Amino acid sequence: MGSNSLVEYNKILNQLNTYTNIPQHLISSFRHFSLLIYRSDEQNRFSEPMPWIGIYIALASLLCTLAMVADLVHGIRAKKLWFPSKYFTLNAASLSVIAVAIKLPMDLNNSMPGHTDQDAKIGSLAFMCTMMANLLPSLATMDNKELLTNIIALSVLVITLVVNVCIQIKTGLLSLYKYQDDLFETTNEGKDQSSSYMYVYTHRYGIVSTFYLGMLLMLLLTYVSSSVAILKSKQILNSKYQGGHERALKELESAGRGRLTVEKLKQHVTSYWIMAGTSSPGFVTACSATTSASGVICACSAGLAVLLMYLTIGYLREYKSDYKWSMLVIFITQFIGVILGSIAPLFRCFAYFSFNLSIKWMWNHHINVFKVESYWTQKLCDWKHSSIPFSVSSRIRKVIIRNLISAILSICIGFQKTVVVACKMIALIPILLVISVLYCTSCWKRMNKSEQLDKFKDLRRYIFTLEEDIELAERTLKGMTKSVNLVIRKAEKQQPSNLIKLLEGCSSFEGVGGYGNGSLHVPVLHTEDDHDLTCWSLTLVTLTAIAISIPNVSKKVTDRLLSSVSESLVYVTLVEESFNIASDGYVSKQKAAKSLWLEVELYHKWLGNELTKLAPQVTTAKQILESFRDTAENLNTEVGSLNICAESMYHTTKTFLFSYGDTIDKASREELFGELSSMIADLSAACLTNLPRVIAMKCHTNVIEKREESVHAATELLGETMQIINMLQDHQLPTLNTEELRLTDKWRGYLKHPSS
Structure with a gap:
């Protein structure tokens, strides 16, 4: 009407x-x-806005699908076929999007009379199973607090979904009614056939929904079980990693003081790559029985979704709910998400056996399927035997509470063992296929066994596993070493070409001492502390500002110098930050250098002054330096960073004029530019001699969740700077210890007085 x-x-x-x-x-x-x-x-x-709400649901589903595909692509590109969760992770944001994506099965009172309506609601359950299987490895990247919070949030969401679907099954909302005859249809004889109108109730959707609910609850149990194991496994892996870290440090010290070659750095990086990879909670979780079981469940869920699509392919345009045409969009979007999102869990389904285990171990594991390793229940046992976390005055109450907690945790331990055994039994489904594949390649591996053992003998010391009887498969170890070489080769293509050309003109480090003199006392202008305010990056920026202000120097030459210094500052700043000089003064200087460089590089200005107009009347090199000196001396500001930059300029020009004495009077502007460029090259080279130590330091971090990221950054840095490190190998370093080599003042003091 x-x-x-x-x-x-x-x-x-x-x-x-x-x-x-x-x-x-x-x-x-x-x-x-x-x-x-x-x-x-x-x-x-x-109900008029309902189709647009359906589009909102489809967009949320598409966002989740894209995140799962991004993890899939990242795993393939990084040669990590256990597909770590990098983009699609369990957090507040992802849970909010997931809650929108599964709105259809949450709807308790909206009628879904059409085939597409019912299929879309069931498809949301399959999509939820797929998302949960993909999110499982992300648990390993969380700390204890995040883990507890996210597991509780996910449990509330899943249990609410299960309860709502159960209500819909009970009320008949998740079912399909078919009309046998048209309403008030009459026969040819004119007899009223309204009494023959009836519904034919089909149980198909209710049965399929029940299967999906069972899968969701099993996936939720794997989440809880994995979380308990992760808490203990991190402690075990961290302890083993610390032992390997100490061993690697000893080998690094034996490599020689201050002279780490590229080859030794490659070995060092590879060792940490394997340590970080095999002790990574993400890798261990992805190769666990629970993750393998979740992969099998996800595959079953996807297969059921495909079957459902096949049965209803002819009714896709039959949507009769308030969501109207948006139901078809939701159904297709989530079906694509189920298919694409099932790939990574399916690979993880085999990871438990194929990535880190031998055929012999798999066979033994198949026999001992009911064995539950200690790390699955150790955390629960620790809680069981720990003291009551709150104070109780009455002894009787304390005994009652203590016994109650012990009984509850005993039940939890038994339940945990049951879940683990169930997951192991589910995980045995793909074992026959894996054993068949590995057996076919075993002959080829025997032919190369001696070569592989010699090649990976030293690296096996850095392999860490939760179970002592596990031996990492050679194919996995070989894949890890290939990943290291791949990252290095890729980073080699991004080497700083302009910086390399600048350093080619550096034959010694004499320029480091050319702008300072220990016998000259330069008064402090704007700060209370009377100490040298230079640091590597601030000095480079100051010298560059002077150099590009020199008139009659071609733009091509100055632009090349700017590009070289820009590339140099990336690594110089990294050196300074890596050694973490914690004094407030040094940190302030680094911040001032970053701010000043933006001004110099982008606008060719120094503290607001046009570099080309700072001293328009100057004609000699000495006048240029004096102009900068006077400008810095006359600067009147209360801004701390500006004062630091002015101090650096005043100190640099004052000591430069003193160091070169009368020769500066006779120097031309071109000679001044050449001298400044040489100093910049020498300063960059001196600072970058610390790069091997920086690479070695970046390999290690105490935060277990960030170790893979840290060693990956160190590997990229090695690839980018290999040519620089090789170039500086022939340079004679000052007789300074490792701590002194990172400080500008120590370099200048040594170069001015090498005998002292």
Whole structure:
């Protein structure tokens, strides 16, 4: 009847009222339906935005699908076929998006009479199973607090979903009614057949929903079980990693003081790459029985979704709910998400056996499937034997509470063992396929066994596993070493070419001492502390500002110098930050250098002054330096960073003028530019001699969740700077210890007084 159905209905009743042959009580009974019609009109009006809400659901589903595909692509590109969760992780944001994506099965009172409507609601359950299987490895990247919070949040979401679907199964909302005959259909004889109108109730959707609910609950159990194991496994892996770290440090010290070659750095980086990879909670979790079981469940979920699509492919345009055409969009989007999102869990399904285990171990594991390793239940046992976390005054109450907690945890331990055994049994499904594949390649591996053992003999000392009887497969170890070489080769293509050209002109480090003199006392202008305010990066920026201000130097030459210094500052700043000089003064200087460099590089200005107009009347090199000196001396500001930059300029120009004495009077502007460029090259080279130590330091971090990221950054840095390290190998370093080599003042003091 449309939006004006109530008005039309009242007109009909008024017209009927004019007829004398129609009983008034019959017309009065018709008027009782006015309220129902009014409510129907209101419901239709309220349902008008529902298709756009459906599009919102489809967009949330698409976002989750893209995140899962991104993890898939990242795993393939990084040669990590256990597919770590990098983009699609369990957190507040992802849970919010997931809650939107599964809105359909959460809906308790919206009728879904069409095939597509029912399929879309069931498809959301399959999509939820897929997302949970993909999110499982991300648990390993969380600390204890995040882990607890996210597991509770996910449990609330899943349990709410399960309860809502159970209610819909009970009320019949998750079912499909088919019309046997048309309403009020009459036969040819004119006989009313309304009595033959009936519903044929089909249980297909209720049965499929029940299967999906069982999968969701099993996945939730694997989450809880994995979380308990992760808490203990991190402690075990961290302890083993610390032992390997100490061993690697001893080998690094034996490599020689201050002279780490590229080859030794490659060995060092590879050792840490293997340590970080095999002790990574993400790798261990991805190769665990629970993750393998979740992969099998996800594969079953996807197979059921494909079967459901096959059965209803001819009814895809049959949508009758308030969501209208958006139901088809939701169904197709989530079906694509199920198919693409099932790939990574399917690979993880085999990771438990294929990435880190030998055929012999798999066979033994198949026999001892009911064995539950200690790390699965150790955390629960620790809680069971720990003291009560709160104070209780009464001894009797304390005994009762203690016994109650012990009983609850004993039940949890038994339940945990049951879940682990169930997961191991599920995980045995793909074992026959894995054993067959590995057996076919075993002959080829025997031919190369001696070579592989010699090649990986030293690296096996850095392999860490939770179970002592596990031996990492050679193919996995070989894959890890290939990953290191791949990252290095890729980073080699990004080497700083301009910086390398600048360093090619550096034959010694004499320029480091050329702008300072220990016998000259330069008064402090704007700070209270009377100490040298230079640091590597600030000095480089200051010298570059002077160099590009020199008139009549071609733009091509100055641009090349700017590009070289820009590339140099990336690594110089990294050296300074890596050694973590914690004094407030040094940190302030680094910040001032970063701010000043933006001004110099982008706008060719120094503290707001145009470099080309700072001293327009100057004609000699000495006048240029004096102009910068006077400008810095006359600067009047209360901004701390500006004062630091002015101090650096004043100190540099003052000592430069003193160091070169009368020779500066005779120097041309071109000679001054050449001398400054040489100093910049020498300073960069001197600072970058610390790069091997920086690379070695970046390999290690105490935060277990960030170790893979840290060693990856160190490997990239090695690839980018290999040519620089090789270039500086032939340079004679000062007789300074490792701590002194990172400080500008120590370099200058040695170069001015090498005998001291």
